[in-house]
Each structure stands twice: as structure tokens, then as C-alpha cells.
Amino acid sequence: MDIITGIEQFAWIIWIALIAIFLVIEMLSLDFTFLMLGIGGLAGLIADLFGAPLWLQLVIAALVALLLIFVLRPPLLHRLRRGEDPTPSNVAALIGMPAVVLSTVTRLGGLVKLDNGETWTARPVDDEASFAPDLHVRVARIEGATAFIRSDPETSEEGPA
Template identity: 65%
Template sequence: MEFIQTIEDFAWIGWLVLILVFLVIEMLTLDFTFLMLSIGGLAGLGSDLLGAPLWVQVIIAALVAAVLVVFLRPPLLRRLRRGEDPTPSNVDALRGLSGRILATTSDISGQVKLSNGDTWTARLEGDGELAPGTPVRVSRIDGATAFVRPLPEEQIP
């Protein structure tokens, strides 16, 4: 019984450590999830300072965090991302891009020149080979390799 009483007497230290850990993680992720958890921890700390038993503190902290994650986090994320440019960039912008085969391309090796002017190491999605000059579309990027599929006749520009 003495051990449990000691834990309850010093629970406020645990709450402070938990809050600080959640805030540090939030600074690294910037996703608002750990901010909501730290606010829940703050509610647990407040209930501890008001004399609530440890099990009540945990329930209060969990409820406050859950309510904040469900109801406050989504509008905050929408507001934060309101000014973002929806245009894909970097590797995401290459998916769906058309191009032409430069060197015979198979599922093992090849080379493609994309419509944006970049030349990439390429592999064919599927079996077979594509001859130089064949129009293709990028299906995915894996490292420095573009995986391509031949364009159907009706999609050739």
C-alpha cells in the first residue's frame, strides 16, 4: 500500500514528464496529435492537483485527449493546410508523366526520356521489352528508377 501511495503522491511529476515528452514529439512531427495528448496530460495534472485519485486522473486525461483529437485536430489541420499548393512536386509529380523509351527497356533495365526533359533509368511494369521510341507513361518511381507502362494507341499524343 505504501508503494501505491507514493505513486499517487508524486503523480504530478509523471504528468509533467508526460506533457513535456508529448510537446517535444509534437515539435518534431507538427501533426497536432501529440499536442492534443499533452493537453490531455495537462487535464490529468489539473485533476491530480485537485486531489483526484490516480485512476480518475488517467480517465480524465484520456477523455480530454480523445475529444480534442476527434473534434479540434481536424479543423486545425484544415486551417494549417489551407494555403498549401495542391500541385504535386518532386517524385509525386512524375507519376502519370508520359515519355519515350531511349534504350530498349525490359523488367530488368532500360532508359526513358520523360516529357519534362528528364532522362531516367527505367524498368517495364510487367513482362516483355519496349523498343526505343515507344511512348510510355510512368506508373511509379522507386529510388532512381521509373517504372513505365506502354501507352495505348488512343492515348499517344
């Protein structure tokens, strides 16, 4: 028995194994990509059961999987994610947050108190800048435990209004 004949004869076992692998990966990823590949594998298995040649099984499986990935997956992802809270959290929630300078902030360091009550070590975004105490600033980015700040355009340079 040559190899191609053996593969064609036992293709149904390969299809079932692929479907099982894709479904296990899908359960771990929850991205619907491997679910679509698994359904494509199911189409290949059905084609095998109807006696289609191996090349046609592969074409059918690929076409069904691609069609599902591009047509069915986007609305499924949209439905899955529609209940998510879009509010940023953790470090992302700190970007753009107003703060008040507690001790002079220079390129060597300083302290700011964020509007959420946390006190952070701070440095200016521009190394040449310096911020005096009681000045209102905004967080531009976070690196490690340091908030990089910039002046707050909504308040005057002399201090709080």
C-alpha cells in the same frame, strides 16, 4: 508510507513531467497528437490540485485527451495543411508523365526522354513488350534510376500524330 500513497502525494510532479515530455515530442512531430495528450495531462493535474483520487485523475486525463484527439485534432490538422501545395514532386511527379523512346526499350533496357527534358533508362512494365524509337509512351512507375513504361493510349501505335 506505502507506494500508492506516495504516488498520490506526488502525482502533480508526475503530471508536470508527462506534460513536458508530451510537449517536447509534439514540437518534434507537429502532429497535434501529443499536444492533445499534454492537454489531457493538464486536466489530470488540475484534477489532482482539486484533490481528486488518482484513479479519477487518470480517467479525466484519458477522457479529455481522447475527446481532443477525435474532436479538435482533425480541424487543426486541416487548417495546418490547407496551405500545402498538392502538386506531386520528385519521383511521384514522374508517374504518368509522357515520354518519347530514344532507343529501343526491351526487358534488358533502353532510353526514354520524359516531357520534362530528362533522359531515363527504361524498361517495359510487361517483360514481353518492346518499344521502338520515337514511340510515345507513359511512365508507369519508377524503381531506382529506371522508368518502367507502358504504351500511351492517347497516341496511336504507329508513332506521334
